[in-house]
Amino acid sequence: MDWLPELDHCNNLQELKELCLQCRSCGLRENVKGVVFGEGNENSDLMFVGEAPGAEEDRLGRPFVGAAGKLLDRIFGAAGIVREDVYITNIAKCRPPGNRVPKKEEAESCFPYLVRQIELIQPRLIVCLGTLATQFLVHREARVTAVRGQVFEKGGIKIIPTYHPAALLRDPNKKKAVWQDFKKIKELCKTK
Ligand code: URA
Ligand code: URA
Numbered sequence: 001m002d003w004l005p006e007l008d009h010c011n012n013l014q015e016l017k018e019l020c021l022q023c024r025s026c027g028l029r030e031n032v033k034g035v036v037f038g039e040g041n042e043n044s045d046l047m048f049v050g051e052a053p054g055a056e057e058d059r060l061g062r063p064f065v066g067a068a069g070k071l072l073d074r075i076f077g078a079a080g081i082v083r084e085d086v087y088i089t090n091i092a093k094c095r096p097p098g099n100r101v102p103k104k105e106e107a108e109s110c111f112p113y114l115v116r117q118i119e120l121i122q123p124r125l126i127v128c129l130g131t132l133a134t135q136f137l138v139h140r141e142a143r144v145t146a147v148r149g150q151v152f153e154k155g156g157i158k159i160i161p162t163y164h165p166a167a168l169l170r171d172p173n174k175k176k177a178v179w180q181d182f183k184k185i186k187e188l189c190k191t192k
Contacts (some may be wrong), residue, residue, distance in 0.1 A: 007116045014044050016116055020093055025109040028094035034061050038089025038117060046081070046189060047123035048072075049114065049133040051164060052092035063088045072129075075165065077103070079182040081106040086120055089114065091132050092170050101132060111136055118157070125188050126157055127181075130164025137161075151180045151188065158188055 004025075010016040017037045036053040039062055048064075056066030060180060064072050076083050092102040092110045102110070114136070118126070128134040131144040137159050138152050144161050152159040162181035163174045 004112045007112050010120070011180040012118060013120055016113065016120065020113050023093070023110075023113070026106040027098060028092065028106055031097055032058075032094045033058050035093045036063050036090065036095070037093055037113075038063055038087060040083070040087035041064075042087065042121055044085060044087045044121060046085060046086045046185075047118065047126045048088045048122060048129060049126060049137065050088070050090045050129040052090050052099075052160050053095040054099050055095065058095040063090055065164055067169060071165040071168060075178065078179075079186060081182075081186075085109060087117075087123065089117060091136050107136065108131060115131045115192065123157060124161045125185065126161060127185060130161075130167065132162040148177060149184060151184070159186060160188070179192040 006019060007016065010019060015050070020033050020037050029035070032053075036057050043131070053063065054066045054068070057063055057069070063069070073083060091107050091114060091118070093113060094110075096102050096106065101188060126137060128137050128144070134142045134144045134147060137154070138147060138161060142161070144163060148161050148163060160181065163178050168174050168178060
């Protein structure tokens with residue numbers, strides 16, 4: 001997928017969202033109710049990036065509102081993070097059928113939207129939720145299991161991968177690691 005030069009001309013998230021809603025760069029859009037662009041505080045220092053919308057996200061047009069989102073909300077609550085204060089989005093903005101992981105070419109074709117979102121929001125810290133976000137934002141070969149809790153830096157933005165909340169639902173033993181990661185996230189938010 002080529003770069004999308006028109007994205008560079010979007011000067012705010014609303015313009016970018018409008019382009020994203022019209023996007024047909026991959027086949028996912030054909031089978032979804034709508035695009036889940038992302039939401040939250042557009043001036044936030046803290047951004048969360050997941051994988052792709054699920055059924056509930058597609059239905060409501062909002063990221064992380066299904067089972068994984070409810071767990072993320074609980075983690076936020078425990079960590080003292082106010083959901084409305086942060087920005088939340090995904091690598092893929094359209095739901096893959098049957099909640100499969102987005103294919104490489106789908107994620108690649110969607111990635112320019114995330115890059116522009118990051119440029120416009122200018123967070124200080126990005127939390128990668130799960131392997132796909134980690135691969136796109138840290139290293140294409142990365143595994144969240146191997147790099148979670150490590151702090152990376154790109155273009156002046158710190159990046160920390162942690163497990164996806166859906167992984168916690170499957171394996172509650174991962175909760176302790178995520179809690180450690182969120183303690184680090186809180187510390188990183190303090191040290192500007
Ligand atoms: N899982 C994700 O990765 N993103 C969502 O928005 C919901 C579930
Ligand atoms: N493993 C995880 O822990 N999370 C993911 O999202 C994918 C693989």
